[in-house]
Amino acid sequence: MNRTWGVVLGTVAGVALVCALYLILRHGERSVSGELPPDVAAKLDVAEREIISTQVPALFPLHFPRGVDRLRLESREPLDDSIVERGEFSLPDPGGEFPDRLIAPDGSAYLELSGDGEAEPDSVLWLVSLVAQERRRLLFYGPEITLDDARWIGNDVIAVVGVDNGADGESASEEAILWLIRLRERVVSIYGTSDSER
Numbered sequence: 001m002n003r004t005w006g007v008v009l010g011t012v013a014g015v016a017l018v019c020a021l022y023l024i025l026r027h028g029e030r031s032v033s034g035e036l037p038p039d040v041a042a043k044l045d046v047a048e049r050e051i052i053s054t055q056v057p058a059l060f061p062l063h064f065p066r067g068v069d070r071l072r073l074e075s076r077e078p079l080d081d082s083i084v085e086r087g088e089f090s091l092p093d094p095g096g097e098f099p100d101r102l103i104a105p106d107g108s109a110y111l112e113l114s115g116d117g118e119a120e121p122d123s124v125l126w127l128v129s130l131v132a133q134e135r136r137r138l139l140f141y142g143p144e145i146t147l148d149d150a151r152w153i154g155n156d157v158i159a160v161v162g163v164d165n166g167a168d169g170e171s172a173s174e175e176a177i178l179w180l181i182r183l184r185e186r187v188v189s190i191y192g193t194s195d196s197e198r
Helices: 002-033 038-054
Strands: 072-078 084-086 109-114 123-129 134-141 145-153 157-164 176-182 187-192
Touching: 038 072, 038 176, 038 187, 109 145, 123 145, 123 157, 134 145, 134 157, 134 176
Parallel strands: none
Antiparallel strands: 072 187, 084 134, 109 123, 123 134, 145 157, 157 176, 176 187
């Protein structure tokens, strides 16, 4: 009888190990490839087209003077916010030099946008969480891309605009690039008017 229990427990343990390995490998594939289930991707497409058509023109009128009809989804990638700095952070003075538009609507976080193309050639977007007391890097680009502005759309979506400066740092086009960062889904969608990858 003890031998029967040993066989049963061994079989159960083996099946559990195989299931655990399968789940770990599947999770790894998803995070590397960035593929979303088709129903989730379709919902994001609809929600993002709504944001682009109704909110982006008013948020960034200088970046899209000819409208947003030509914007096309170039890529959708997992959000890589693995660069984290811990510290003591407080809300910047909302009436001072810090733009109010960079503070989350609920006041729990704010955005830091750095890089001017000259003194700081790299462009970086940080999310500072006042609750977690940490700063997470959401976007990073070298001198070929300049991040110009960012705005909150609710507490879970961040819209960012910038331009492609080309490989040599000279502006390749006058066309803006739009990033929609979905914090809840942990996804970054990149929209542009060309087929080039970012």
